[in-house]
Amino acid sequence: MLKLKLEETCFKALEADVAVVFVVEKDLKSSWIHNERQLETFNYEGEGMFVDQHHKVVYVGVPKSDVHLFREAACQAVRAIKKMHFKSAKVGLYAAKHSVEQYALSETMLAIFTGLQFGMYEYETYKEKKTKTHLKEVLVALGDAKEFAEEPHTLKGVLEKKIHKARILVEHVNLARDLVNTPPNVASAPYVAKIAQDLAEKNGLDCFVHGEDYLKEKKMGAYLAVNQASANPPQLVHVIYKPKHAKKKIVLVGKGLTYDCGGLSIKTSEYMITMKADKGGACAVLAVVNALAHLGVEAEVHAVLGLAENMIAGNSYRPDDILISKEGKSIEVRNTDAEGRLVLADCLSFAQDLEPDLIVDFATLTGACVVGLGSYTSGIMGNNEELKNQFEKSALKSGELVAKLPFNRHLRKLLDSKMADISNITPVRYGGALTAGLFLNEFIREAYKDKWLHIDIAGPAYVEKDWDVNTPGASGAGVRMCVQFVLDVLAKS
Known part of the structure; x- marks a missing residue:
């Protein structure tokens, strides 16, 4: 520095x-x-x-x-x-x-x-x-x-x-950048979990790392299915910053696919390149909770990292599988490359069990968001217009580009399944960022519908050329906007 x-x-x-x-x-x-x-x-x-x-x-x-x-x-x-x-x-x-x-x-x-x-x-x-x-x-x-x-x-x-x-x-932006840039042969789920533990010890935070047995105990079937072909165990990492006088309890959830080949719905080699960046959401929330601790904010902040790897083996989860999520909803798998939302669904259930005032998830969730908004802009989704407006204002103030994407009931119908409560993907190409957000919305309980935001950072998380203040590769997308959002929320409270 x-x-x-x-x-x-x-x-x-x-x-x-x-x-x-x-x-x-x-x-x-x-x-x-x-x-x-x-x-x-x-x-x-x-x-x-x-x-x-x-x-x-x-x-x-x-x-x-x-x-x-x-x-x-x-x-x-x-x-x-x-x-x-x-x-x-x-x-x-x-x-x-x-x-x-x-x-x-x-x-x-x-x-x-x-x-x-x-x-x-x-x-x-x-x-x-x-x-x-x-x-x-x-x-x-x-x-x-x-x-x-x-x-x-x-x-x-x-x-x-x-x-x-x-x-x-x-x-802390650079922390997220470094982690996202770290190649998948190094940055496995246990590797990222160890980084989280080391940071927590250094900064006086609490950190709990939950493995496969815990996920089974909590019936996180959607999360477990995604990782079952990986040689590395899944790791649900929970980092907590808890000051003496907290005005709010905020839970940040991050998608942490340390690598995503698409599973049996395999990506072409062209689209596998940069998939080390599919852990961008988890890296962002890990950086944010540590940054907020250094800033000494008066909020209890939890970072939940859903670390997994979507690979191929004889025990891969399959299109046609029906998974049971932590919320008890059944999910028909129609595409194994729509895996991030499965991990997030169970992580969001975990987040709601913490009874927070706000939940914000960050995920490199859809290529559709990149198609719609370009490589430099993240998409904001949720049910609470005022909360979306507030996040947009904070993000733009921080220097990160965002745009609000509106849910609608017609797109939700495309996720209907004849075999289960919901499908993990729609049968059409269009509106993919929104239908992914609507899928997650199905796992948000009624009490938290207006307290939750979903941020799709698929575009800016990793760009293979210089732009703005970013070198080619990871940008640390989500870190600045989330820090500013928490500061602004506390300023209003």
């Missing part, structure tokens, strides 16, 4: 190996720009990036004065500087126009701090040659605070808290 250091010195006077200047909305007359003619000579008009090697300045265009674009620009700046031989960089103060006015400066700087830290991320665990960087710290000039009607000393206290929050967010 980068060291971010606040200095009560003006930007121009602050000494560092290289300066980072954001060119906002092509404004080359900004007070941070001291060599406008040089930029004109090189035909730089404020778009993209320009590195002035002579004056040791990295200019990064910010197309719109928006908090999230500052985050991305800061990330790009660090990625560029990492390739150079600079040990330190400096940055000034910025306040986005398109934000809540009284928080513009602090929220923009939080975005910049997170962007700077995200710029350092590389997943190179299995590479012989690692990326080398000399960059160790970024100095933040507070001496110009009066331009924002702030006193440097007062602002320093505010921004120290933002640096702390940025560090926690980035550390």
Whole structure:
């Protein structure tokens, strides 16, 4: 992680190996720009990036004065500087126009701090040659605070808290990234469970790992069926953060398919690539509960990780099988590649037994969600419009993209089965993200219908190219949005 250091010195006077200047909305007359003619000579008009090697300045265009674009620009700046031989960089103060006015400066700087830290991320665990960087710290000039009607000393206290929050967010997004990126020959269910136990011990949380015998005892037949062809045992991991004065009890449920070949309804090899990312939901909720513990939030938070592996063997579960879930509902299996919802159904039953105020599940559940919303946007589903709106607002505030998807009774009928209470998939191609959500809804008890949200993170959880603050691979989808959602829920209570 980068060291971010606040200095009560003006930007121009602050000494560092290289300066980072954001060119906002092509404004080359900004007070941070001291060599406008040089930029004109090189035909730089404020778009993209320009590195002035002579004056040791990295200019990064910010197309719109928006908090999230500052985050991305800061990330790009660090990625560029990492390739150079600079040990330190400096940055000034910025306040986005398109934000809540009284928080513009602090929220923009939080975005910049997170962007700077995200710029350092590389997943190179299995590479012989690692990326080398000399960059160790970024100095933040507070001496110009009066331009924002702030006193440097007062602002320093505010921004120290933002640096702390940025560090926690980035550390835990990166935790989720690392786990999702870890290949399936390493990251089995027991491996992820051990990571959860180690983190819990380190951070003072409770952690319980339940194996196959427990799942049988609790009659979690849907969950067990998915894993029965795997050489690795299933692991239901339950992590608990319980502060003394909790205002809410929130349960986060994560789909944790450490690998999904599709089972007997086998995927083509093209679609098996990246299936290590099918544990993205579980990795996200594990990261979130630890992040919230570090932030010291006044909520009792439970993370439930449904870890399993969908493989092929002589004892694979089959299309035509009828499974009995923990809720007692029978499920006709029409496709073994619709397995995540089976694991989640039993995990959601487990979650409801905890009698929470809110339940939110995160899952790389459907390709249909990616088809509908694209690779960068998660889908929000549930029965409570107000709760969906609140989650959407929190997610967008965090910098993660989401869209609400509406349930309807006509799609629900497509899950009807002549052989069981419900089918695990519909006979048609259309509306797959919604029918998966509607399937889960069948396992939500009446008392929790308005307290539950389902977040399909199939698109952004793993993308094989650079985008926003993400390198190719896992993005840690769900972590920032969920942390922000919990903070916002507590702020309202």
